[in-house]
Amino acid sequence: MPELPEVETLKLGLQKYIVGKKILSVLVKDRKVFSGDEKNAVGATIIAIRRFAKGIVIDLDNNYSFAIHIKLTGQLIFRDEKIKDLLVLRPSPQKVPNAFTRVTLVLSGKSFLYFNEVRGFAWMKLLKTKDVLMLPFFKSLGPEAIATSSSKQALTLPLFESIVHKSNVAIKPFLMDQAKIGGVGNIYANDACFAAKIDPRRKAKILSKAEIQTLFDSLLQVLKKALHYRGSSELNFVDVLGKLGEYQKHMLVYGRKGKPCMRDDGGVIEKIKLTGRGTYFCDKCQK
DNA sequence: CTATCTGTTCTGAC
DNA sequence: TGTCAGAACAGATA
Numbered sequence: 001m002p003e004l005p006e007v008e009t010l011k012l013g014l015q016k017y018i019v020g021k022k023i024l025s026v027l028v029k030d031r032k033v034f035s036g037d038e039k040n041a042v043g044a045t046i047i048a049i050r051r052f053a054k055g056i057v058i059d060l061d062n063n064y065s066f067a068i069h070i071k072l073t074g075q076l077i078f079r080d081e082k083i084k085d086l087l088v089l090r091p092s093p094q095k096v097p098n099a100f101t102r103v104t105l106v107l108s109g110k111s112f113l114y115f116n117e118v119r120g121f122a123w124m125k126l127l128k129t130k131d132v133l134m135l136p137f138f139k140s141l142g143p144e145a146i147a148t149s150s151s152k153q154a155l156t157l158p159l160f161e162s163i164v165h166k167s168n169v170a171i172k173p174f175l176m177d178q179a180k181i182g183g184v185g186n187i188y189a190n191d192a193c194f195a196a197k198i199d200p201r202r203k204a205k206i207l208s209k210a211e212i213q214t215l216f217d218s219l220l221q222v223l224k225k226a227l228h229y230r231g232s233s234e235l236n237f238v239d240v241l242g243k244l245g246e247y248q249k250h251m252l253v254y255g256r257k258g259k260p261c262m263r264d265d266g267g268v269i270e271k272i273k274l275t276g277r278g279t280y281f282c283d284k285c286q287k
Numbered sequence: 288c289t290a291t292c293t294g295t296t297c298t299g300a301c
Numbered sequence: 302t303g304t305c306a307g308a309a310c311a312g313a314t315a
Contacts, residue, residue, distance in 0.1 A: 003294065054295080071295050073311080119310045121295065137296075169304070177304095178296080186294055234294065235313085254294090275305065278293080 004183030006231035013240025030102035036126030050150040053182030074122030080111035172200035
């Protein structure tokens with residue numbers, strides 16, 4: 001699933017539904033995706049939700065935090081008496097908890113937060129709040145494409161220019177390198193290159209100042225649009241209530257192999273592999 | 288059926 | 302240090 005817009009969507013939902021709730025118990029069904037001692041969360045109250053690039057942090061009032069990365073197929077779904085199974089999950093099963101529910105937080109007010117995961121790559125760790133940023137994932141993050149108040153550093157145009165200018169990799173994989181820029185994944189890296197009319201295969205360091213500026217604007221525009229649509233649900237991303245995002249209906253090039261270019265310039269969307277990842281572009285307008 | 292695809296990140300090799 | 306291929310895994314699709 002997730003890139004920055006999806007994780008931000010999730011964060012906003014968690015802020016709305018679980019902040020202020022007390023953790024009554026933590027049921028760990030699969031130790032593979034969970035680390036830490038769940039007893040340290042029991043009895044604590046959730047006081048804040050933070051996002052760092054594609055990572056989520058749930059802060060408790062006892063100096064512990066859950067750090068979560070949902071990787072490709074993780075879900076965090078909230079349910080209470082009012083919100084039952086009125087919302088649609090995809091893929092099925094339509095209900096939570098289900099076979100993919102690996103951790104359940106039992107919360108006050110007869111409510112639950114389910115951590116679902118299909119492929120087993122996602123993780124949830126319970127650790128001291130002060131240690132969260134020392135985890136390898138958080139520690140290595142570069143400036144955030146779209147910063148929040150908790151971000152370590154925001155991406156600015158001058159910063160973007162200086163990092164792009166130093167890099168010897170192709171611009172699309174460059175955008176996806178979390179150590180360079182936090183939060184951008186494959187869908188939005190593809191769409192940002194298209195929006196900026198830049199060939200994803202070009203080396204970052206050879207882009208002109210004007211191209212870098214256009215790409216910076218395009219990247220932010222694409223991410224903001226995706227956030228507006230509450231993310232993409234190509235596979236199984238859902239928000240905290242189990243609702244699908246809508247950006248997949250508005251993708252510029254991602255997943256559009258063989259289809260005509262949106263610019264109606266006679267170009268057709270090609271798909272190639274670039275550092276192992278599916279890369280989509282129109283070779284008519286992306287130079 | 289087999290083969291290949293998948294939105295991420297981490298490790299190990301060069 | 303920077304870059305890249307492959308691995309971790311399960312399921313959907315061709």
